Each structure stands twice: as structure tokens, then as C-alpha cells.
Amino acid sequence: MGLLQPLKGDTGGQIMLAVLALIAILVPILNLLVPEGNPLHVSTFTVTLLGKYLTYALLAVAVDLVWGYLGILSLGHGAFFALGGYAMGMYLMRQIGDRGVYGDPLLPDFMVFLDWQQLPWFWQGFDQFWYAALMILLVPGLLAFVFGWLAFRSRVTGVYLSIITQALTYALMLAFFRNEMGFGGNNGLTDFKDLLGFDLQADGTRIGLFLASALALALGYWACRWVVTSKLGRVAVAVRDAESRVRFIGYRVDRVKLAIWTFSAVLAGVAGALYVPQVGIINPGEFSPLNSIELVVWVAIGGRATLYGAVIGAVLVNYGKTVFTGAFPEAWLFVLGGLFVLVTVFLPAGIAGLLKTLRRRRAQPETIQREATT
């Protein structure tokens, strides 16, 4: 029983992690060592873009864990992502110090603008990285725990649960839009300067964040595999397929759901925290219900209940989004919608399912030949 145990039999995941490792080694080299102008040079812009995709991939893995393996279609995971992001954003705001437009040593610009005299209590402590890191895990985790405790105990399932997760993220969006909430309102948190003393605009920091995202994705993926290959993972799939039967066997279904749901929310929060310094802004738009729905589409396109499919889906769809919104900005939502319909109709198991079928089809003629010759 070694560290690689959770990856046993997960060919797709092994390939995905190998590719991830390769990218994590090559991209910094191609960025730092290959001079600009060389066709092999990877621009810092691309590095950051890739880093952003990796945080999306981690978010997608978190969604796949609860949707694919537990049967909870969350249409509100964007909320946990955004909360993790806000926690990181608050740390970054406090790091600005007196370098803001108004030069107040303590208060972030938007508070000075709103004529606030002192730092609200919930902004205390965010000048310390360890505190912010703790909050990145704790805030999404706690919200998910309370929400899940109420929902699962009352046995809210299926579409109803999806709708209240959607309502949760919508409510948070409306709340964060309000200036009185103390999170920068409409504009959110931005104008970040540095992280742990490293200049956020520097190439080295960008690469560091990219590598941190790759590492977080690898660890998150491994942790999710560890959960789904454990007995608890098998119980989760059983809950997905026949919930009341699991209850009769003697498992506390609500607790199983609560544990995995909370874990997934924490992962989403970590993804959000890594996302914010790379894009340089967090605003209430991240809570938008549309975001949460989009990320379910990534998982569906990638292939549900495979975990690596979620990574493929998140990266491909977002790459497509970058290309398309550059070329025809208005068309993107139609493309995404069309893609979703096509995948649902023709590839119900997503890209991961397609790959599996292809592999099987390629393996089959060989076995037939072998049987024929013997």
C-alpha cells in the first residue's frame, strides 16, 4: 500500500498526471531559458493562462467528485471557488499597504473611498498569510458544512438540491455586490501588488503560481482518487445509485454526503485562491450562477465520474473559450451550448468515455487476430 495505490488501474489519470508533470517542467524552461522571439518561447502571458486553466481543472475535479461519484449535481460550486478567491484577495489587499491610490497604510482603497474609518472585524488577521491560508480552507468548508448539514439531513436530493445550490451562489453574488458588505462591492478586490513579498507582475512569481497550481491539481487529483478508491468511495457510488438501500445497510448517508461535499468545497476554495493572484482580480461576478453551470458543462464534456475527464474538459473548454472569445466574442455562449448538446447526445460518457471506447476498439482487433492465429 504505497502512495501510488490510488492511481492503480487509472490509466487516464496516470497519463494526465504525466502530461501535467511534463508541462510543469517544460513551460518554465521554455519561458525562462528560451529567448523571446524564438518560436519555442512560451510567453509569460501563456504561462499565466495555463495556470488559470489548471485552477479551473482543480475546480472541475472537485465538482466531478460530488457529481460523478456522489450523484449531487451542484450548480453552486462557483460559490466555494469565489470564497476561496476572496480570502486570498483580502490577503493581497492587505499586502498593498500604503501603496494604494489613497495611500492609507491600513485601509484598502475602496474603504477609504467609502469613507470608512476603521477596518471591519472580518478583515482582521488577513495581513498574515497563514491566517489567510487557513481562511481559504475554512470559509468554503464551513459554508459547505452548514449548507450540507441542513440539506442532507432533510434529505433534499436531486433537482431540488441543484436548485438550492444555485440559489446559494446567487444569494452570495447579490450580497457581495453590496458595498456595505465590505468586500469592495461591484468592483471587487484588485490592484494587487505582491504575494509573500514577491512582485505579482514578475515572471518568476508567475511561474511560481503556475507551478503551485500544477502541484495543487496533482495533489487534489490524488486526494480525490484516494477517496474514490477507498471503501467510502464505493459507499458514495452506492449512494449515487441506490440511496435508500445504503441507509438500510446501516450507513449514515447524510454524513457520507456531508464529508465528501465539504471536502469538495475546500478543494474548490483552494482552486479559487490560486486563481485570483493569476488573473489579478476577484469580483462578485465569480458568484454568478452562469459560472457554476458552465463548470458543470466542463465536467460533462470531459466525462463524468472519471476525475481525469474533468481535467480534460476544463482545459479544453477554456482553451476553446480563449480562442473563441478572441475571434467571435458573441458566439461563445452558442458554441458552449451547442457543444453541451452534442456531447450529451453523441458522447454521453464525455471525452473520457470516447477515449475508453477507442482504446478498447484498438485493442480488440489484435485479440481477434491472436485468437485466429492460435
Added chain:
Amino acid sequence: MTNSDSGRGSSRDLLHSDRTFDFSGPKQLWQGFGQDFKELTRRDRQFSFMIRAKDLELDVSHGPILYLDGLNVSFDGFKAINELNLYIDAGELRCVIGPNGAGKTTMMDIITGKTRPDSGSAFFGQKIDLLKLTEPEIAEVGIGRKFQKPTVFEHHSLFENLELAMAADKRVFPTLLARLTGKERDRIDEVLGIIGLRELARREAGTLSHGQKQWLEIGMLLMQDPHLLLVDEPVAGMTHQEMERTAELLTSLAGKHTVVVVEHDMDFVRSIAKRVTVLHQGSVLAEGSMDEVQNDPRVVEVYLGE
């Protein structure tokens, strides 16, 4: 109920009564509390809320393992169970028959905690009050149920189905860290042998035939090591051969376990049952051997009409 009255109630009453306090006499009220408090501090008593389901011990020293006494359940005015009294001996194989709507499934629901009766009592052994336990707790004290429609975990292999059903610490973290021991593997293998599906251990349960799913369900029950097995219509939709195998399986289980079978198929009941209970309109109409029951004019009337 007066205050002084309620004050003298036993600790059990203190915890489970639905009395209302009369706030007119604060002094009396406090006296009542004082006595209640004294009850709570008694060292020779264990309070029901402190007892966990797994600590409860099954006591069958008087013979019966299941006592149902004066049970009543009504749904929207319809009496599904009407003054039902039923006693099942430990190790017995009992068949319960009755026309549609006789209350067979409702009775199972009460025993497993899915439905709460309006009145009456249900005890498992001498000591365990089933009406105070939740569904998972009832499973934990040793009552397993097989449903009418087989529900196995379709995307798990047979082996995994049995693994999940196995008696174990089923809390979240122990489950997360659980690893199969050699002994547990042997037990799963043994049960696969009992239900005759050993060759299919690695197959996905969703690919099984209807009859095989029924046996797998019985296997899952066995993995829980229950004292009492409730089996709801085990042979519905089975071929004749499958029925014979099911009969063998159930009779082999009796003795070590107590088995209660609810079934419509008379041939099947005749082939396995020593004692048969006939339910009608929510209460017991007749009880005895299959021959006795079949010759009972009331039973004939219920089944065949006037």
C-alpha cells in the same frame, strides 16, 4: 397531570413524556425538578438516551426474538395494521401470507423503523424497543431486510456489493480508512458460496438476471450478520428452478438465523414453511402449519371469497 405527579415520574418519563408544565405554582414546579434531578443522578440506572444501538444486547432467553403487541397504523383513516399481535421464535422460519392490502409490507416497515405505529409496541428480544431506534440503528442491532424489488448496487461488482453490506464500523472516517482483512475476504467468499454466485464475484451487479439479483440481496443481508432476516417476496418473477434454489437457500439459513418470509406464491410457501401466519385486514387471521391454515374456513373465505 399535576406538578407533584410529574415530579415523581421515573427517569424514563422525564425523558420521554409529553407532559406540559403548569406554571401557576413555581414552588411546586421547582420541587418537581428537584425530584427529577435526583432521578437523573441515580447511579443504578442507565438512561435510554445514553445507550447506543450497538451496545444493546439481544436477549432471547424466553424464546421469541420478535414481539409485536397491539400494533395500530392508519394512513388517512385507512387502518393498515389493526391490533396486530405476532411473536416469532428465535431460529424459526416463518412465512407470512395474506391477500393484497393485508398489511404485510407495513408490518415489515414498522419492524425496520420506516413506519412508526400509532400505538402498540415492538420488541426485538426482551429488551430492545424497536420503536425507539432509527432505521440504521435497527440494522445495527441485527435486523436485515430484503425488499420486494431487488435493489443491488448496479455499478459495483458482486464482491463489492457484499463488502459494502458487511457488518463493520460504518461511520465516515473508519469507512474511509477501512481495508479488507483476510478474514473479511473469506467471509465474503463464503457468502458468495452460500448464494451460489462465486464464479460471478467480479461481475457488475447490474448485469445479473432477476433471480441472481434476489440471491445477491439475500447475500448482502447475510453479510450484516443479522439475527433476524425479513424477506419480502423472494421468488416474485423467478423461474421454477430459481424458486427451488431459493427455497433451499432460505431453509439452510433458518436455525442460525431467524427468517420471516412474506410471499404470495403458495407452492413456495408450502415447500419451505413449518409455521404460517395469515394476515387479513391488518391483523392475524390464522396461524399454524400450512395444512391447518389451508383448511381453516376463515382463510378459505378470505382467499377464495364466499
